[in-house]
Amino acid sequence: MGEALLWLGPALVLILGVVVYPAITLFATSFGTYSITGLRKGSAGFDNYVNFLTSPDLGQVMWNTLVWVVVVVVLTIVIGLGLAQFLSKSFFGRRFVRWAVIVPWAAALVISSQLFRLMYDYYHGIINHVLLALGIIHTPIDWLGDSRFVMPSMILVGVFVSLPFTAYLFVAGLNAIPADVYEAARIDGATPWQTYRTITLPLLRPAILIGVVLNMIYVFNSFPVIWILNGSNPGVGNDTMITYMYKLAFKSGDHDIGMSAAAGIFNVLIILIAVGIYLRFVNWRQGDKA
Amino acid sequence: MKKSLRFVGLAAIAAIASMTLASCGASTNDASSGADVKSIKVVIAEYSPDHTSEFWKAFATKYEKKTGVKLNLQIISWNDLDQQSSTMVQSGNLPDILNQNAYASYAADDLLYNSDEVLDAATKADIIPAFVKSGTYDGKFYGMPDLSSARALFYNTDLFTKAGITAAPATWDEFTADAKKVQALGNGAVGYAQPLGPEEAQAEFAIWLFNNGGDFKADGKWTLNSPENIKTLEYMKSLSVTEKVTQNNPGHTNRTDGAFSLFEQGKAGMVVGFSPLQSALDTDFTSVKYAIAPMPSGDGAAAQTYGVTDYLMSFKKPGNQDAVKEFYKMYYAPDEINTWIKAEGFLPVTTSGLAEFSSDPKLKVYLDTLPNIHLTPTDDPEWDKIKLTIQQNIGLAVAPNGDPKKFLDDLQAQAEAGK
Known part of the structure; x- marks a missing residue:
């Protein structure tokens, strides 16, 4: 038993230090009153939660978060499935294409977001230059300033940076499907679409489940993409819960760490509930049995 | 099974306890006796990637040589400065010197030394009165200007x-x-x-x-x-x-x-x-x-003329008063402060700086208005x-x-x- 503890020890210390301790601190902070300097002035009771939940901006921010998470995750999964099919076929230059797909994942999110910020720029951005030159548009589009375009522009980047992981997850899933199942289907005369729908998709189910859950969490918590692309916009009209939480703590006129911590607790609950609902909805235990 | 679980629980408690103790140890360390500190933490805002760290690293070396006190320099970009300084205060891990664009909230929270405690009379007299006024909260001078700019x-x-x-x-x-x-x-x-x-x-x-x-x-x-x-x-x-x-x-x-x-x-x-x-x-x-x-x-x-100044403020911590005083004395020496302000392309905050910069014709348009500069109510x-x-x-x-x-x-x- 003593030996077991020796083996468990480092992991336990790590979990306590990196997960439990910050969580306790966040929880404690959410019940404190803080000066703008960060000095604790005393207990706040539930005031931080009340102020946060009654904030006039909350509705807009929650809606943005919902749109952001749902659209990015759905597009990522759908495109990821297609991309994985493509990558698991053998063709000339496949190694090169596989590397090309993984690059956005290797680049830091901050760098990718900055690059997109330059590409989207109203005056100097390459996207406007190309669209103007091709005659598709006649005046430049303010991709990151016009409220009709900000969210779609951010979603595009969100999908771009989520794809590599998802596509590779599905490639691994596809490789795990035994070839004889396909052979049997072919002998039975199944069409390609039938094969895909009745064999590939069901057998990919575990990979898709994991892909959706992990992407939900990553995308919900994604800070750099929104922070950088939305950086020159006033107000909170395009913020998600994560950037809103940061603005509450350090950028808005509230400048309130306590209220921001309450938002942080609320965020953890939201994502847990969302993942729970999803797993319930797809009946994942049943999937295991099948 | 049950026994081992209990053991794990005990180990967890022990781990938490040791972490808490460790953090207590850290904070009581400098709060013990009134002995002078061996090092000070100086948090500086990054005005430019080229010049800020060059100047402050050289400054730190000179400071250490002169005082024997180690100067732990931290240069932080303006984007992260609010978040970092607020985290330092929240976690009780105060810097000794902080460079920020605001000071009054810190003074209101009673965290800062005022000029009577850490600034030479001669140095204070050299600072342009408009900046002394903007650095004064509730009758005391807390926000020492590091540099200024005019628009x-x-x-x-x-x-x-x-x-x-x-x-x-x-x-x-x-x-x-x-x-x-x-x-x-x-x-x-x-x-x-x-x-x-x-x-x-x-x-x-x-x-x-x-x-x-x-x-x-x-x-x-x-x-x-x-x-x-x-x-x-x-x-x-x-x-x-x-x-x-x-x-x-x-x-x-x-x-x-x-x-x-x-x-x-x-x-x-x-x-x-x-x-x-x-x-x-x-x-x-x-x-x-x-x-x-x-x-x-x-x-x-x-x-x-609308002007802006940023501040160097010093936090009250046991035993750091002399080290902080020495820091200001060295910083406001014309050789140091004016060299840096020149490198960064900003404007002086001292009367001696005004005299030194007046030889530069490009800055004339600003310098003439500096003594009557109109600042925001940072106090x-x-x-x-x-x-x-x-x-x-x-x-x-x-x-x-x-x-x-x-x-x-x-x-x-x-x-x-x-x-």
Whole structure:
């Protein structure tokens, strides 16, 4: 038993230090009153939660978060499935294409977001230059300033940076499907679409489940993409819960760490509930049995 | 099984306890005895990637040699500074010296030394009175200025000549007319580059309203929604909405990567700039021909120079008073402070600095006005939040459907509720 503890020890210390301790601190902070300097002035009771939940901006921010998470995750999964099919076929230059797909994942999110910020720029951005030159548009589009375009522009980047992981997850899933199942289907005369729908998709189910859950969490918590692309916009009209939480703590006129911590607790609950609902909805235990 | 679980639980408690003890140990360490500290933590804002760390590293070496106290230097970008300094205070891990653009909230929380405790009388006497005043909270001088800057109207002389304009605008009417002429040149020319995005919008607002006889505070009372201020913001909004003489979407344009970059590309007729923009134009964008003029004034108001200063403040920690005192003494030595300010392209904060900089003809336009410079009310802790609200929300007020009066009324209500 003593030996077991020796083996468990480092992991336990790590979990306590990196997960439990910050969580306790966040929880404690959410019940404190803080000066703008960060000095604790005393207990706040539930005031931080009340102020946060009654904030006039909350509705807009929650809606943005919902749109952001749902659209990015759905597009990522759908495109990821297609991309994985493509990558698991053998063709000339496949190694090169596989590397090309993984690059956005290797680049830091901050760098990718900055690059997109330059590409989207109203005056100097390459996207406007190309669209103007091709005659598709006649005046430049303010991709990151016009409220009709900000969210779609951010979603595009969100999908771009989520794809590599998802596509590779599905490639691994596809490789795990035994070839004889396909052979049997072919002998039975199944069409390609039938094969895909009745064999590939069901057998990919575990990979898709994991892909959706992990992407939900990553995308919900994604800070750099929104922070950088939305950086020159006033107000909170395009913020998600994560950037809103940061603005509450350090950028808005509230400048309130306590209220921001309450938002942080609320965020953890939201994502847990969302993942729970999803797993319930797809009946994942049943999937295991099948 | 049960037994081993209990053991794990015990181990967990032990681990937590040891962590807590360790953190206690850290904090009691410097709170023990009144003995002098062996090291100080100095947190400096990064004004430029090239010069800030070069100067401060050399400074740290000299400081250590002279005092024998280790100087732990931390240089933090402006983007992260608020978050980092607030985390330091929250976790009780205070710096000894902090470089920030605000100090009054720290003074109000009773965290800082005042000048009587850490500043030589001679050094204090050398600081320009306008900066002593802005660094004074509740009768005591807490916010020591590290450097300053003044804003003025930059205009592109090539574009002005092309548009047939011979002199810089002196009134708002002339300003609008000139901006229209430049905008009419076409080919991407913009009359006035107006940055009202979150980066530094309070500065843009301040310079316009000071030159319309307005102010944020007068006689100790907030005057955020005064008639002059409402008129100023409505005029600023009209530049993009009705006159259409600005770049696209000013409320969503930041200063550095938006308005300044348009001027640096030679696309903007006018922009409100300061000396770092001037050095960028003189070194990296030499094809842009420009001149600098005082801001145009509205309604015949007296011309005002809007200035900004940042602060070095020192935190009360046991045993660090002498080390901090020595730090200020060395920093305000003309060789040190003026070398740095020159390298960064800013303006002096001391009388001796004024004398030294006066030999530079490029800085004359600013230096003459420095003693009468008009600053924002940084001596009021409430301003720290008002400033943030302006930065975050003024862009919405100048949008086509924005309401300048309501924005300023709300701002006034926020300021009065904070009292």
